[in-house]
Amino acid sequence: MADHSAIEWTDATWNPITGCSIVSPGCVHCYAMKLAGTRLKHIESRKGLTRETAIGPVWTGEVRLNEKWLDQPLRWKQPRRIFVCAHGDLFAENVPDDWIDRVFAIMALAPQHTFQVLTKRAKRMREYLTQRDAGQRLRADAVEVAGWNMVMQGQIGHAKPTIWPLPNVWLGVSAERQKEADDRVPELLATPAAIRFISAEPLLGRIDFGKIIRAATFAGTTYPDGKTHPIGWMIVGGESGPGARPMHPNWVRQIRDDFTAAGVPFFFKQWGAWWPQECNPLPQQRFAERLRTARITPSIEKPLRGCWGVDDKWDPGKIAGALPAYTSWKIGKKAAGRLLDGVEHSEFPKVAA
Template identity: 40%
Template sequence: MGTEIAIAWAQATWDPLVGCTRKSAACKHCYAEALTAENAQPGGWGQGFADPSGWSGKIELRPDRLTLPLGWEAPQRVFVNSLSDVFHEALDTAAIDKIFAVMALAPQHIYLVLTKRPKTAQPYMADTATPGRIAKAMDELVPGAAHEVPAWPLPNVWLGVTAENQKEADRRIPLLLETPAALRFIAAEPLLEKLDLKIGTWLKPPGSGARLDWVVAGGETGAKGTVCHPDWARALRDQCAEAATPFFWNQWGRHIPEGAAAAQRLLDGIPHEAVPA
């Protein structure tokens, strides 16, 4: 929960929150739920937040983790809350403000904020009072100086939604495109079926309005995960190529072509690891 990760499309993880609840089909075999339950023994960081039966529904900001990025000098691409959701409905606005305050105070990093809850993210990001609240949170975290949010939306925060199937893509992506963000992306991971990313509407050239700037995809992990069909991955690859959108293939999950572990991250024998500039 510092900079030791196994997520290829990020260089670090930062988990200032603990706890979550299931939201959609992507949550059926949630690794975060399982990992939290594994660490729920007395005194463990997951105690009270999950158990073998699942999430408890309790979600909290962890002060001991909140300011970690302030001590990371080398610029990194940071996945925010790999074990929770910044925009969970149970979080109060003040907690979200503190997370954004840290991201504003450490502008050397790029922060990847991925949510399954764009209905919460959109009003937060669009609220004209949000930058002022974040500035006050910055003052509280680093007292002794008056802080201002340099720009809004924060230029070093990339906002994404999970799009595991067409139903969620159709619900979440339009909301994402209505939400102020420096860069917008989707994580089609776990990829549970073939997706149409609507070239010309969601995928389109730079400078043509709100668009998906990046597509990350991968199969479902875990023994009970859905097998990812290669044609689902190829469809995303080809749509992104047609729209000149960076495409990152993360891993196959249960389905490994040719049965070779070395091919875990290859699509038709080729790695796809494009990241926006």
């Protein structure tokens, strides 16, 4: 948990619940899973949450409620965006509803903050948010968690169970390929939320989000907030770290173009480990400097480069002859940067003050 975060689209992380399990290909190189099984494996909040395998630490499915961190946002007075359960999933299979109630109670008691909840368990999130008594449980848990004296003395605000969904909570789903988008986005569209968002990170394949949203609209899905577009924010990013898989520039462009045309804020988080040379061309001297910075010798380290063919097929070790093929170099997240066609996209939803 950190009051400041290096994640580009948030200000702080809050981990009242840690632990998770692998549910789809986007989980394979999870940074939180690796940390829980290496540098943090002896810390109480992570101990026993992973097991050693031939490919490194893997989640066991065990989850943990970290009581000492539960009320942390109440002590942060300066408003900030807070990524909830960055080292787990609030709606993971083994997380009891009671724990989720307590997390939502804290979020209700801290209206100065914006909480960003991101899950791969979209169905469970939708089921939880549409329970009839969720707001009433929130009120009861707010009093229990914070203490009635703190509420009465004005040290924290009153939870208002009639305001549901909570206006300071953004709900999102991760979708790395078309399959995950097809499964999760319709559930998100049926979930009441102040802001709904999608994170396509790591983006591992071409996704047509417009098709999913059009199908849901045609089927008569209603959106409680009355917005003209059901998604309030779109995040895209490539994979970083050891074993990172490359991302085709055109996958990103399609999502950017579709959502910006619809007036939806678009946030491009990173290329990740792989940098597409043609997408962000550099003068020869700067290109050579970038490769040297990443300690790459192009002539001998073929595994650290590859190209995309016209059929989106990744061909490792090769260099593209001409567009529409693209050459990508594995130079690391920092060197690859965040520019998409020379532009940094860092848009956030606009919310009423």
